[in-house]
Amino acid sequence: MKKHILSRLSLKSIHVSEEIRHSYNGIFIDLGELVVFTINVIKQLFRPPYEYKELIKQGFILGNKSFGLVSVTGFIMGLVLTMQMNPVLADFGAQSLLPSAISVAMVRELGPVITGLICAGKMSSGIGAEIAAMRVTEQIDAMEVSGTNPLGFVVTTRVMAAMITVPVLVIFADAFSLFGAFLAVNIFEDTSFTLFMDRSFSMLGFRDLMPATIKTVFFGFFIGLIGCYKGYNAGIGTESVGKAANSAVVSASLTIFVIDLVFVLITNLL
Amino acid sequence: MQKEEVIVVKQLYKSFGDKHILRGIDLTLHKGENLGIVGKSGTGKSVLAKCIVRLIEPDKGEINVLGTDVLACDDAELTGIRKKVGYLFQGGALYDSMSVRENLLFPVRRTQFVDKEQDSEELVENSLRSVGLLDAIDKMPGELSGGMKKRIALARALILKPEIILYDEPTTGLDAVTSGEISELIIKVKEEYGTASIIITHDMKCAKIATDNIQIMKEGVFVVEGTYDELSASTDKEIRDYFI
Numbered sequence: 001m002k003k004h005i006l007s008r009l010s011l012k013s014i015h016v017s018e019e020i021r022h023s024y025n026g027i028f029i030d031l032g033e034l035v036v037f038t039i040n041v042i043k044q045l046f047r048p049p050y051e052y053k054e055l056i057k058q059g060f061i062l063g064n065k066s067f068g069l070v071s072v073t074g075f076i077m078g079l080v081l082t083m084q085m086n087p088v089l090a091d092f093g094a095q096s097l098l099p100s101a102i103s104v105a106m107v108r109e110l111g112p113v114i115t116g117l118i119c120a121g122k123m124s125s126g127i128g129a130e131i132a133a134m135r136v137t138e139q140i141d142a143m144e145v146s147g148t149n150p151l152g153f154v155v156t157t158r159v160m161a162a163m164i165t166v167p168v169l170v171i172f173a174d175a176f177s178l179f180g181a182f183l184a185v186n187i188f189e190d191t192s193f194t195l196f197m198d199r200s201f202s203m204l205g206f207r208d209l210m211p212a213t214i215k216t217v218f219f220g221f222f223i224g225l226i227g228c229y230k231g232y233n234a235g236i237g238t239e240s241v242g243k244a245a246n247s248a249v250v251s252a253s254l255t256i257f258v259i260d261l262v263f264v265l266i267t268n269l270l
Numbered sequence: 271m272q273k274e275e276v277i278v279v280k281q282l283y284k285s286f287g288d289k290h291i292l293r294g295i296d297l298t299l300h301k302g303e304n305l306g307i308v309g310k311s312g313t314g315k316s317v318l319a320k321c322i323v324r325l326i327e328p329d330k331g332e333i334n335v336l337g338t339d340v341l342a343c344d345d346a347e348l349t350g351i352r353k354k355v356g357y358l359f360q361g362g363a364l365y366d367s368m369s370v371r372e373n374l375l376f377p378v379r380r381t382q383f384v385d386k387e388q389d390s391e392e393l394v395e396n397s398l399r400s401v402g403l404l405d406a407i408d409k410m411p412g413e414l415s416g417g418m419k420k421r422i423a424l425a426r427a428l429i430l431k432p433e434i435i436l437y438d439e440p441t442t443g444l445d446a447v448t449s450g451e452i453s454e455l456i457i458k459v460k461e462e463y464g465t466a467s468i469i470i471t472h473d474m475k476c477a478k479i480a481t482d483n484i485q486i487m488k489e490g491v492f493v494v495e496g497t498y499d500e501l502s503a504s505t506d507k508e509i510r511d512y513f514i
Binding site: 049133134137138139141142143144145146147148153 | 361365
């Protein structure tokens with residue numbers, strides 16, 4: 001009896017380790033494919049024909065779709081952050097630092113990361129689902145057989161569009177958050193817009209703005225790239241469209257945090 | 271006199287994991303011939319068509335299209351071959367985000383098939399006229415019926431004036447009348463454009479109207495070849511089953 005139980009246990013443990021082995025292989029294969037895909041996309045960025053019209057169209061679609069959500073989120077973030085911080089700073093008699101604290105927090109960290117996450121959810125899933133649907137309905141194959149490189153027309157345009165729109169959306173999110181903060185400050189006391197803005201920008205320097213802007217370009221690149229990669233490599237059947245969209249959101253969101261961490265480490269070293 | 275061979279496939283093998291799809295396919299398509307490939311679903315008909323234009327890489331074998339070894343050629347040569355081979359996909363594969371006009375202009379502009387914009391517009395109109403759907407030029411794919419989508423997709427496949435057309439299930443999902451119309455259109459295209467075609471189908475009415483010869487595929491190999499009349503008169507039960 002004991003031997004029987006042991007043999008069952010060992011069989012089970014072998015089964016589990018096989019599963020783990022397969023899943024690790026899957027991760028490495030996926031990573032390897034993503035690296036190859038990225039290299040091909042980067043090569044394609046510099047190879048004619050340059051699809052300007054499609055780039056503008058995609059830029060407009062991506063930016064337009066996310067603008068409302070990003071603006072509202074930024075506004076609420078500014079509002080909430082001010083309402084939370086005001087009593088704490090009041091206890092220390094440092095209320096005058098509130099605009100600067102909000103602007104530094106929003107511009108350096110919260111604005112880019114929250115906008116990045118919203119774009120990861122909205123853009124990456126949209127791109128992933130759209131390209132996966134194109135793959136499933138053989139539209140990608142149709143492009144290939146008609147002598148067009150889908151990587152250039154479908155993928156690079158979307159990656160470039162995301163690289164351009166995400167930083168612009170971050171700037172809007174930051175602006176709306178400062179406006180939200182201004183309104184919140186006025187709940188507690190009367191402050192002029194000029195004074196609030198003057199204080200907001202008084203502690204913001206080149207070292208705050210540059211890394212924050214550069215990292216949003218990387219956010220955009222990876223949001224576009226991951227969405228395209230997941231869609232481009234979708235399986236067959238409509239089920240894979242949903243899977244591609246879902247997987248794109250998860251991977252892009254995680255990547256946002258990793259890029260943010262890397263940039264914070266680099267910025268601290270400089 | 272022997273007709274010119276436009277597609278020659280020799281001993282083609284393709285597997286997906288443990289599943290052996292193509293198990294040694296030999297096929298020859300002659301100039302001006304309409305060859306039907308008939309078989310049950312999942313026998314590898316579409317895989318064969320995709321291997322011919324290298325949308326799928328085969329494991330082993332030889333594919334020669336218009337005198338070019340498709341499996342050995344570089345990207346530029348492959349693009350050149352693909353321009354000469356039209357492909358009608360099962361669902362039409364029209365680009366959802368583009369109008370019918372843009373769908374047809376897409377391959378023309380990308381391949382710089384004509385120099386002037388006016389010529390490409392004329393090409394689009396002529397191509398749509400040949401499938402009888404000039405009225406649909408400004409419609410979006412979502413506004414079209416299944417039969418119309420197939421016709422537009424055929425117009426798009428024809429626009430680069432291909433020498434060969436691969437039809438993947440051209441009548442699947444269509445009613446009997448529309449299927450008949452598409453089959454007649456395949457004949458019309460052959461007569462007007464002088465194309466050679468491979469017609470993958472399990473619609474025997476389509477095979478009867480549109481093909482000169484038929485190859486029956488079973489489990490990844492061709493089991494029998496003949497004209498529609500020869501095969502339909504066969505006493506072999508397995509072959510006769512396809513004609514019921």
